[in-house]
Amino acid sequence: MEDANLGNTYYLNTQTGEVLFLSEDDDMDEQEQLAEEIEGSNDYVRIERIPSSEVYHWMSNFVDKVVAPKDQRAAQKLSTALHGKGAFRRFKGTLYTTGQQWTQTWYDWRDQRLKEAMEAWLREVL
Structure with a gap:
């Protein structure tokens, strides 16, 4: 997916x-x-692949709900990275500069969203 x-x-x-x-x-x-x-x-x-618009929404929610309450500076950098063409690449690049904590937290967050999307899809097709 x-x-x-x-x-x-x-x-x-x-x-x-x-x-x-x-x-x-x-x-x-x-x-x-x-x-x-x-x-x-x-x-x-x-x-089917998860639409890029949905993944973008995951990234935006991650910044707003997870990063911003704990680290405004990192949230601002990540939020800026999400604007314009190349947002996915910039987000990942910026994520790696914010520290290992946020990198691992993002991948855990994304994995949970992915699991939820897969489970919803399976309920639809089975």
Whole structure:
């Protein structure tokens, strides 16, 4: 759900729980075989990526709800990093300059949001 490479596609087999991974880097014969398996079955559902707008919202909420109450200086830096094109890259770069505490806290925060998104998606498709 968080793979940014648009050349990769994932499918969940709703019967077995197996995840099939298709990549444009795969051998063409292998790609065709997997595509046929997916198309020939009602058991597969495509795993959609989490929209970048949602991840941006996670970052903004992290700054406002977690960082700002404890460290206004770090919150200001991170908030500034979120403006304009390249916000995701700037946010990560700025995060690493604010100290290990905030870096680990961000990844824990993001992992929890990701888990919640996956659970909600699974409830929809199963």
